[in-house]
Amino acid sequence: MLSLRNIMLCTALLSPSLYAETNSATLETQAAERATEFATTLKSALAAAIKQGGLVEGINVCKMQAPAISDSLSTDGWTVARKSTKNRNPNNKPDDWEAEKIAQLLDMIRNTESIDNVTFSTSKDGQFRFAKAIKVAPVCLNCHGQTIAPEVKQALSEHYPNDLATGYRLGDLRGIFSITKELETSEP
Numbered sequence: 488m489l490s491l492r493n494i495m496l497c498t499a500l501l502s503p504s505l506y507a508e509t510n511s512a513t514l515e516t517q518a519a520e521r522a523t524e525f526a527t528t529l530k531s532a533l534a535a536a537i538k539q540g541g542l543v544e545g546i547n548v549c550k551m552q553a554p555a556i557s558d559s560l561s562t563d564g565w566t567v568a569r570k571s572t573k574n575r576n577p578n579n580k581p582d583d584w585e586a587e588k589i590a591q592l593l594d595m596i597r598n599t600e601s602i603d604n605v606t607f608s609t610s611k612d613g614q615f616r617f618a619k620a621i622k623v624a625p626v627c628l629n630c631h632g633q634t635i636a637p638e639v640k641q642a643l644s645e646h647y648p649n650d651l652a653t654g655y656r657l658g659d660l661r662g663i664f665s666i667t668k669e670l671e672t673s674e675p
């Protein structure tokens with residue numbers, strides 16, 4: 488499959504002026520692409536690890552790969568992250584803007600509105616910001632659900648003594664993809 492990232496890179500090579508375009512629609516598209524790339528890369532790494540070594544190996548992969556994948560996509564002024572108020576890794580604690588978006592999504596869920604295609608974006612304080620919901624799918628319940636196998640529980644408590652990210656049910660809001668771009672302050 489041709490990755491979105493490659494398409495973006497090719498676009499940059501063919502047309503630098505297009506890439507430099509900083510209107511908010513373009514930024515929104517680019518942010519959404521980075522969020523999708525993060526999700527698909529992580530999901531396939533996780534699925535491969537679980538297939539090969541089971542859930543405990545999956546935990547190792549999440550611990551090592553999730554930050555590595557987010558670093559590898561955090562280029563050209565972008566920062567790609569996952570944030571949750573009920574987080575496993577305390578580094579994934581939301582800031583004020585992110586916490587506000589999580590609260591808005593939870594409100595929508597309470598009002599039985601669909602959050603599937605909801606995105607938020609804004610430009611302020613020299614940054615473009617984008618957020619999108621992450622929902623709990625069946626595979627996630629193994630490590631974030633209400634009933635977790637003893638060996639998985641054990642491995643989680645070794646790596647994450649302050650784990651807040653269990654007790655979720657299918658379809659719950661697990662957190663958000665939070666994508667930030669530092670905006671150029673002066674145009675040439």
Ligand code: HEC
Pocket residue numbers: 530533542543544545546547549550553554569570571573574575576577579621622623624626627628629630631652661662663
């Ligand atoms: C094999 C166990 C495992 C499975 C399955 C799993 N996760 Fe996680 N998840 C983890 C671990 C471990 C972390 C902490 C990663 C880190 O240290 O950055 C984590 C962190 C996260 C975070 C970042 C916020 C936080 O809590 O720190 C999100 C969001 C998340 N997972 C969503 C999901 C979703 C959605 C699924 C299903 C598609 C899923 N996870 C499946 C183990 C798992």
